[in-house]
Amino acid sequence: MSGIFFMIMVFDGLAQDTKKQLNWEVAYHKSEKGEIGKWMPATVPGAVQLDVMKAENYKQPYWFDDNVKQFDWMEDWFFTYRTHFKRPALGNGQRFYFRSKGIDYEFKIFLNGNQIHQQEGMFTYVDLDLTDALKENNEMKIMILPVRKIPAAAVYVPGTETYRQNARESAKPAVSYGWDWHPRLVIRGIWDETYLEVKDTTNLTTADVTYQLTDSLRTAEVQLALKGEKLSGASYKWIFKDKNGELVFEKTGVLSNDVENISGRLNNPSLWWPNGYGEPVLYHSEIILSDLKGRFLEKKEAKVGFRSVKMIMNEGEWEKKNVFPVTRNRAPASIEINGKRIFAKGSNWVHPEIFVGLITKETYEKQIQLAKEANFNMLRVWGGGIVNKEAFFDLCDEKGIMVWQEFPLACNNYTDKPKYLAVLEQEATAIINRLKTHACLAMWSGGNELFNSWSGMTEQSLALRLLNALCFRLDPKTPFIYTSPLYGMGHGSYVFYDKENVNGKEVFQWMPKSDKTAYTEFGIPGVASLDVLKKIIPASDLFPPKKGTAWETHHAFGAWGANRWLELPFLQEYFGEIKSIEKLVYYSQLSQAEGLKFIFEEARRQKPYCSMALNWCFQEPWPTAANNSLINWPNQTKPAYNQVANACRPVLASIRAARFLWNQGEDFSAELFMLNDTHEPLKATKVTATLVYDGGKEIILKEWDAKGSKAFENEKGPLIEVKLPLMKEQLFKIKVEVQGNPAYNSEYTLLCKNKS
């Protein structure tokens, strides 16, 4: 990442712009003008914590035991980056820019001792024309200010005081301040691509491709919004190529202004579809500027997916009977793409790496491939985390993953103060303009759980009204919601069995009684796999797990209530005394896998009223000992991942077992279903449910002649009722087989308690 080099891009035989990477150092100091300590090598993009860790020989890795606490002292210190560079030889009309895609979070930039920029906000790209301030030898400094911390205070309900309230006057993602699966570690530094650039003659800063599909979806009215400097007089060529590289559109002309809109028409575009509903077709758009003599000036490329997106009312909601005094109907939560309802299946995305400066395209690529392979079509990018780098959205475009993008607000009562609103406006404007042309962008959301008591915001909060207004003005065609959950959506529960919050019912019992429009967060915790546990917990503390050890630092105890996320009392109540780390991992991961499978399938059984199932959460930014994630950091799937992938197949056989936990000899019951999320009908078939126990004994429970169903419709089958046999082993299975379509088969593991 570091090291000086010049990159010359050659296009059509002409030298294009020149980008220069820089060599950076970093040092810390107690006050703005205070004495600067030792200069250390800095990795850019990266984080100041990592640079200090390397330079000052911290205990490593930072994720082991409680090593993460070594960073605590840094919050209140200034960090200054510096770099040196020579004035480049600039041709006639050439300009020299400093550009950064992200500096976290509040900073000042100095060139040769003079402050040239000041910014609060890590999502607004920095773009500075240095040309007129250059000397022969230049020193640039970027001073990162101390962490912005509003003293934690109980804003609404006593007892809810938490670290995250430090973030409530800041547009920095709140997760850094500590969460129930994230240590307090307020990262700072240059976190995305940062370089010097020589621009030749023109400076084309914006080339946004938008379009309006006709109602029939057969024609795309395409628009190209150009903005820049010295564009007047340049000739342009704008083309579209289809997925096979065939030219399908071309328009040429001469620009007469620095702001110009070019429009055209594309007939019969192939549409972009989310995963499971068709191909995510992308077109290649290219705008090339040339000068009067035909010499290349610059070009901008974009991938364009043609699709319409709406958020429409859930089926059946408008038809509900009104009883006076009547309140409003619930909020719509059903995504419609290209005129068809989509059942949104997926996860909450929390970003894949605690040090977001380390995230690369490869980081994203592996995880988005996993999302696709899990049959997901949506990721909710949770407002506690970052707005991801460009590669994330490119990959979601390519793989047909719809993105529910939240602004960086979560679980706080963000202030109405003008200073915060100004920063939020700047950041949100940058975010909207950067993402609005992506096909994957399915909806905007103000942030996480803002309309709940532990946050205390409402539709009167100015921050949310501002975000709504900005999205309306800059990107009106993309749905916007204030927060999740809205009225009718559900968050939780987050455990398999919870006396307090779901009235002592296990997930198999409460979920079928729920009637939410969309399950946009729900979770079951699972312990990390054994090799992950060994990487983070000293061998002597590995078993039995105890509070006050690395288990607690890694969220197995006290993360939320006393027993989250390890849930030992539940595991012991269900599975009996657990005598080894291997058994602990097995039972915890089994309950997570079967519980999540149940919720995903039940949400689908509640279709068409229900429209979404997004579990909490997909991955984790550092290795936890126990967590709701499907994937251990950095990239290791838990068994739940596979069961969720099964539950999200476009078509499958499914059972609604009345409980997970049974007793010997008891009357067992379950209902049979064929689930179909596709826009194709299902043919008639024969479905057989079989009980498998004690290592292979089988009892056929039901043979069902399914009639088939219409597109996007499930078919409900018969009730299975059987007296459970006496079993020796406490786990048993129900397998459901579909004649002629083994890909639709399902299997469920359930628990039978031995009589004492």
Next chain:
Amino acid sequence: MSGIFFMIMVFDGLAQDTKKQLNWEVAYHKSEKGEIGKWMPATVPGAVQLDVMKAENYKQPYWFDDNVKQFDWMEDWFFTYRTHFKRPALGNGQRFYFRSKGIDYEFKIFLNGNQIHQQEGMFTYVDLDLTDALKENNEMKIMILPVRKIPAAAVYVPGTETYRQNARESAKPAVSYGWDWHPRLVIRGIWDETYLEVKDTTNLTTADVTYQLTDSLRTAEVQLALKGEKLSGASYKWIFKDKNGELVFEKTGVLSNDVENISGRLNNPSLWWPNGYGEPVLYHSEIILSDLKGRFLEKKEAKVGFRSVKMIMNEGEWEKKNVFPVTRNRAPASIEINGKRIFAKGSNWVHPEIFVGLITKETYEKQIQLAKEANFNMLRVWGGGIVNKEAFFDLCDEKGIMVWQEFPLACNNYTDKPKYLAVLEQEATAIINRLKTHACLAMWSGGNELFNSWSGMTEQSLALRLLNALCFRLDPKTPFIYTSPLYGMGHGSYVFYDKENVNGKEVFQWMPKSDKTAYTEFGIPGVASLDVLKKIIPASDLFPPKKGTAWETHHAFGAWGANRWLELPFLQEYFGEIKSIEKLVYYSQLSQAEGLKFIFEEARRQKPYCSMALNWCFQEPWPTAANNSLINWPNQTKPAYNQVANACRPVLASIRAARFLWNQGEDFSAELFMLNDTHEPLKATKVTATLVYDGGKEIILKEWDAKGSKAFENEKGPLIEVKLPLMKEQLFKIKVEVQGNPAYNSEYTLLCKNKS
């Protein structure tokens, strides 16, 4: 209203601007270029329907029998107004303007045959500089286009097709298209003040006084936003006088731009309070412009009330227990003025006259005085009706009536089409800028019942997102809601007893079981008083009331369901066979009065959780035979008005009777309360409840030593339980007397059915 005259206003000895009223004629024609019929005298402001009615000798009055149907044919015709005037003698720098505060609804303006303006929207003031287009003799024409009608269509639920859907691509108030208490009568024409004006030198168009109160409310940072033409070089004097006429602020200076903001500070301002909570103190602000020689140029005056307004969460809502899967908390519905919660009591305002061009300051004055005397502090200006003329807001400022102002959207799925959105943006911008400086303006609302199935809009509807964005940008300090009801608010019921919609319970039974944040619409119908009935129904049809007569034209039958609003089956079930028009009026009005009194008092008993009680509706724009209104058109109170006024006293004794309808000898029960909406505590007192029956017999039911209560708190008293005596008369009373405070006494009339 008509006739030519010149009005010269004299100020400080100097001639001010000159306004000229015009003489208008009107004619109709079938097409835009079609043959124009006879020119008729036109009253301005007024309505084309009224001009034709007078000129063509229609049956009058229009409200009698079915005379209103005479106007039906006009919807599809063009109407053109014309006027003639001479070029005035203009001094150096003087300009000559045509100004209108409202032309309804879509129109083109021609001067000497040339189109000089085109507009859709009746709320955007027309302001045209004619100077350069003047001839010696001038003819101005205003062509009103035919009624904009989108074919009625069932948008969501089959069977809901109604006339009002004609309005769903229009910013014209939908009520004209027909409602359950309003005939279809799509009024058109010049409906507000319209004149020619000579402006001397400067043209000051905007002088908005705004302020920011400090958190302590002890200081007002005042701002004056000036906009105009040729202001540069003018000197200004800006003053505030308090309610006694004392000068409390003065600032002078010289303007250097046509857009300028002047700021200052006012210490210890007396605050504006809503009726019942203090005095609605208004300051007088005056900005005077003079030229370099000290000669008067122009001035703008304003009344300024200093108050803060917020919409905050209802007490207890944040503390509700969360059960997973948890959805959002309810929307806030509690108005806070100057840091104190206000219990909002009032009515839904539907405008006082069907022909809104006839509304004058006097029309408003009588009704707003009635609202004040009813102890009201809020009027919800319903989105189906007009945004009122300036006098309305001036009067609400003066009388301490908070205004909940809706935009002109009601019970429709207003389109996302760009043309409608552009008109709505223009109209809403004009409305917001006109009203935002009024102290009475307590909240904005997108419109009526838009998030309910019979409308079909949601937070995704672009019209509502547009209105939110505009209010946020132009008036962020005033609360904004998308619609009523929001989540937690309640609309309905609208009858005393309703098998279908409230499960066959009378209002005394369902209302105590309800737990809404705010009751923003509820009604009980009452027949009009006898003299009103005689004005609208031919004598031969007066009794018994029948469908197909003027009773039906005036909404007594089939207005909504078969029996609305006369409710004959209910009246006969409760009161027995009704043998005269006098008895019909008496029982209907009694049930309305006692029912509404119960709802208002019950909403207050549900304080502090409940925050509002606004009945449907205050008045009516034409005389109905039966309706939920408290006031018959034009200005005659029904008995319900008096009972509602009683129920809205700041402090009163109250009972929660278990039912309205009792049987002889039955066990009667009621709970006693002292209700206190003030910010003063209540002292201990003795409260006595007495049963009064058969023309004066009394039984003391309960003597309660009330302990008193804190500010804004009710006190709950004991339960009254008694076996009802045998009675000869079917009506009996409970009177509740408060020792030492007869103003707090209450009396309730209840019904005891004789055994058959």
